[in-house]
Amino acid sequence: MRDIVKLEIIGVFPTFYTICKGGQLAIPACGLSLINEIFKEYPDELKETYKEICALAFNLNNDFGSSIEIKAIDPSTPQGIWKSLKYGVKQYPTFIINGKRKIAGIPSYEEIKSLILDELKATKT
Numbered sequence: 204m205r206d207i208v209k210l211e212i213i214g215v216f217p218t219f220y221t222i223c224k225g226g227q228l229a230i231p232a233c234g235l236s237l238i239n240e241i242f243k244e245y246p247d248e249l250k251e252t253y254k255e256i257c258a259l260a261f262n263l264n265n266d267f268g269s270s271i272e273i274k275a276i277d278p279s280t281p282q283g284i285w286k287s288l289k290y291g292v293k294q295y296p297t298f299i300i301n302g303k304r305k306i307a308g309i310p311s312y313e314e315i316k317s318l319i320l321d322e323l324k325a326t327k328t
Contacts, residue, residue, distance in 0.1 A: 206270065206326040208319050210263070212256060213276045213286055214296030215249060217242055255309050256296060262312055263319065270323060 242250065260273050276283045278295055286292070290299055294307040298315060301322050306315065 206323055208267070208271050208322045208326075209301055210271060210273045210315075210319070211276055211286065211299040211302075212260070212273065212296055213278055213283060213290075213292055213299065214252070214256065215279075216275055216277050217245055217249075217253060252296065252309065259309065259312060259315065263315065266316065267319060271319065 245253075256275075260275075263271055264273065276286055278284065278287050278292070286299070287297075290297070290302075290305055292305075292307070296309060298306040298310060300306075300315075300318055304318055304322070306318075310318075
């Protein structure tokens with residue numbers, strides 16, 4: 204069995220995030236600019252936060268591949284409310300690693316990479 208680190212990111216995400224991955228890929232291919240239209244309605248601070256989270260997730264996915272499972276959770280959903288209460292989240296975004304480690308705010312890539320490597324090592328012992 205392969206060891207997998209589960210990373211949950213609890214934060215406010217643009218509405219289009221809920222479109223399935225296949226749909227996200229198909230929309231630009233069809234020449235639709237739905238995502239850009241929705242995205243421009245959000246405040247600049249939220250856009251920047253979202254871009255930082257996406258870059259972090261993209262880099263983690265590149266480095267860890269199938270050894271990491273990344274899940275974005277909006278705090279306004281029932282699951283997001285539950286996770287926020289369960290982990291005592293007071294700031295968004297918050298990163299939860301394997302249900303044990305909590306990072307409020309956006310960590311540096313090196314910080315989160317180190318924690319994920321620690322979790323992978325811990326699961327092998």
